[in-house]
């Protein structure tokens with residue numbers, strides 16, 4: 001199970017103490033992008049990093065940063081497998097040479113672990129098959145993960161590949177939070193429940209908040225707002241996740257860049273029956289053509305603000321709907337937690353968009369929640385408090401670092417594998433995935 005401590009920190013200490021070295025290559029596949037980092041898990045710095053964006057379009061944008069140099073190129077990247085090959089080529093042409101970087105593990109972000117995985121899993125054929133079997137529960141993400149894992153295992157066959165699941169942190173949700181009120185047998189048969197996503201980020205950020213404040217994680221009630229292209233909110237009590245806004249898939253909850261978030265399920269029946277739309281068309285509509293993009297034509301908040309400044313009413317409404325939903329969740333999670341010590345903004349929008357932060361918090365003063373305008377407007381990449389001194393709830397901005405959190409969890413596994421390899425019984429050398437994965441039966 002997940003301990004209420006920042007991801008991988010204790011095991012990282014034992015890794016450093018053992019004198020082990022090496023870097024971890026982290027692959028973070030999103031729905032239309034792959035971010036990657038070659039990380040030194042001890043110091044925490046990225047040795048090299050980059051991303052492939054606009055996968056599936058003829059003008060995929062590929063950036064790679066290494067040793068102070070940044071390259072930006074346009075490629076035709078038809079799918080995630082092609083993206084992985086491009087990334088490996090970038091390492092070859094722009095460095096560093098992965099053979100010399102002493103890569104000890106490859107960490108793969110996997111969005112949907114279902115009920116199979118409550119912790120990291122060393123990837124073997126069986127684990128890969130389970131990730132594949134979960135594609136229906138994360139149709140935008142798990143296919144890319146499978147493709148990425150296959151290519152990366154092929155290209156780097158001699159190191160352990162480890163899957164780190166977005167869902168793992170939310171295995172602690174109480175039954176009342178993860179159960180949908182539908183026929184019990186149908187739900188059990190089809191594994192229908194709320195799983196929650198972005199867990200690596202919610203866990204990393206809530207742990208980081210405690211460290212930055214010099215407080216015990218166990219003592220803090222927190223709300224974490226992960227606002228990226230995908231967006232979710234969590235309630236974390238003493239380091240343990242008790243609520244989150246995403247559900248069976250990453251479609252539920254907040255309004256997102258291209259996803260609708262919460263919706264009356266009858267919208268789906270209505271479109272199928274009366275608009276002659278197929279299930280696949282509705283899936284595409286709600287996941288890719290809704291949210292802020294559906295309302296305004298733009299999914300990127302920088303472009304959205306430009307439209308608003310130019311007087312575009314659709315963009316204004318899109319932002320209003322987005323903020324309204326966020327406020328609703330903050331109120332709801334306030335009620336769930338009883339007392340809120342810290343609310344933290346993170347991810348692309350949360351870290352960079354002071355307008356979204358200001359509008360989200362506006363009007364919450366009666367709950368003891370407010371921001372200080374000048375602290376909010378300050379541009380910084382450091383974790384910081386943006387609330388005034390008089391409030392009972394701290395409001396913070398804390399940059400997420402899913403790649404570092406993944407690298408640290410990988411190192412924990414490498415440590416475990418190497419101590420098993422040194423143990424006298426040879427049978428212990430190859431860790432069965434199920435043990436490492438703490439696999440639990442599917443619901």
Ligand SMILES: Nc1ncnc2c1ncn2[C@@H]1O[C@H](COP(=O)(O)OP(=O)(O)O)[C@@H](O)[C@H]1O
Nearest residue numbers: 030228229230299300301302347348349352353
């Ligand atoms: N300076 C900025 N101001 C406002 N929004 C920004 C800024 N930089 C990035 N964003 C937003 O962050 C989003 C990407 O966030 P990110 O966390 O990288 O998402 P994901 O991992 O889901 O792709 C962009 O789509 C954009 O809306």
Ligand SMILES: CC(=O)OP(=O)(O)O
Nearest residue numbers: 030031197198230250
């Ligand atoms: C789970 C999810 O929505 O991930 P992302 O934000 O990377 O698309």
Ligand SMILES: [Mg+2]
Nearest residue numbers: 030228229230
């Ligand atoms: Mg993300």
